[in-house]
Amino acid sequence: MPKVVDRTQRRDALAAALWRLAYREGWNAVSLRRVAAEAGLSLGSLQHYFAGLDDLLDYSVSGVLDILDERLVDQLTTLAEPADAESTVREALQGMIPGAVVDPAAERPDDSWRIQVMAWLAVVNRAARNPEMSARLSAGSDRLAAAIAAALCTSAIGRSREEALREARGLLALVEGLLLQLARGSIEPGEASSVISGFVARVFG
Structure with a gap:
């Protein structure tokens, strides 16, 4: 059989x-x-x-997008009712950096984060030529920025919604810039995580 x-x-x-x-x-x-x-x-x-290499690439990239969507849902759920807005936003952004969170039970360092960064870059590159993929990325970014802005507003009296949204978009842009530096090998995940921590503290401060 x-x-x-x-x-x-x-x-x-x-x-x-x-x-x-x-x-x-x-x-x-x-x-x-x-x-x-x-x-x-x-x-x-x-x-x-x-059917061909393009078919395989589209499927592979769509799989990464599905993972990003699942991660977005987790981030939005966490940001919905933060016990501590600053630490919640910091952890949500650090979670976007592959390899930033190290498994203490791992016997040796895991470098699979490098593949994840490469896959993220491939998604961005593919989305530039695919309106549907581009729309998915943009919608996810908008939803995450709005959630971060809401968390900012809960911790800063007098900060307007527009100001908070501007700060949130700046933090997301920082993460994307750090991902590019990771791809070039300019920094390691731990350093990227520290940079995020410092900028989040400034925004909340």
């Missing part, structure tokens, strides 16, 4: 193989044949799941 393969699971495994290959060898090394080999499949098997 032929083995039953879960289609979504196999497509996810191929997307994961694409990210590993792109991180390890660069985007110029990415091809359907190389991704198939990375996943331990033949090219013919891969083509049962994706």
